[in-house]
Amino acid sequence: MPITVLLVDDEPLVRAGLRAVLEAQPDIEVTGEAADGAAVIPLVRQLRPDVVAMDVRMPLLDGIEATRAVLRTVDDPPKILVITTFENDEYVYEALRAGADGFLLKRARPAEIVHAVRLVAEGDSLLFPAAVRSLAAEYGSRAARAAMERAALTEREAAVLRLMARGLSNAEIATQLVVGTETVKTHVSAVLSKLGARDRTQAVIAAYESGFVAPA
Template identity: 50%
Template sequence: MIRLLIVDDHPIVRAGLAGLLSDDPGLEVVGEASDGAAAVRLAAATCPDVVLMDLRMPGVDGVAATARILAEVDPPPRVLILTTYESDDQILAAIEAGASGYLLKAAPQAEIVAGVRSVAAGQSALSPQVAVRLVERMRRPEPESPLTARELDVLRLVATGHSNKQIAAALGIGESTVKTHLLKSFDKLGVADRAHAVALAMERGLLAS
């Protein structure tokens, strides 16, 4: 059972998400918060596996709440941004704050449920629209990179939502080799997961093609 905390300042949106997600027998909504400060308190009190976080809220916004939850709650939950906004800066700010994924509220129910399951399993989740924005963000002059050409190839495919199996097929290598490239990239960039590796590499302009 995946325990969920829903954070959104609109009661109707919270109720809709709670109803949608509660229909899945593998998901349990353990709390709802109307702003970032309440989200931090409830995350500590309910110990959810995943926090569904809106971005724009009064007081403490979603980016700040994400950073605080991951710093203050033990064990830290995974945070999945679910919002109507998809600007480059917002996407990167959310991922840099520690979010494991970024989906849009207009996404189909199946995509949202799949995103919850992905981040709960330690993976990342990006909507197709957000993946396109990330690709656009890559188009900048490429500075000297600490990563090898193949490590960059792998990260570019991660940024566009490919799984390890899909990356292996696209590059003609084994899945274990993909994992090795990712782990080496994490070590060189000083990060712990795929979402943060992509965010940092993009911020540094390393993924320009």
């Protein structure tokens, strides 16, 4: 079965470009388009896409609120890949905190766009750690540090979280730690559970905000 994608962007040229790139792949199918976040929930319920590629800044309902709405109201929600022009945009950080699974720059090369969709569809979050680090200190808090301390991660879980924070996928983490991918998945699940995180993106954000992973 192909990976199904819903494109959400208020610029028709951007949607056309993404559609051309994605539909050139045999394993990806664009099933719908929307020009604003306000149209996302009805389309998600109708089309049941695997991934929503969503612009962050839109005139009626932006990508942050659209992400929150999808995750709050849709059963078994799709993965959300937010799209932005600037990687250090605070909107991006807020979208990730809201539950988006990763983000992609509009200037990304076609191969990077395809890779991003596949990676997010598989459940590995896509992050640009440099951009996240640049904003992390601003959002750091005592509450985040206390939550990280309460999590009491094991040494191996801590190592996995640090590699997640570098943007590595499960397979890449397995290579780094010389263990099997299923073992990594077990550690990732334990990290998410202990941190109370919905997904690995939120776990990585917690790592930065708590100071567990220091901004470079």
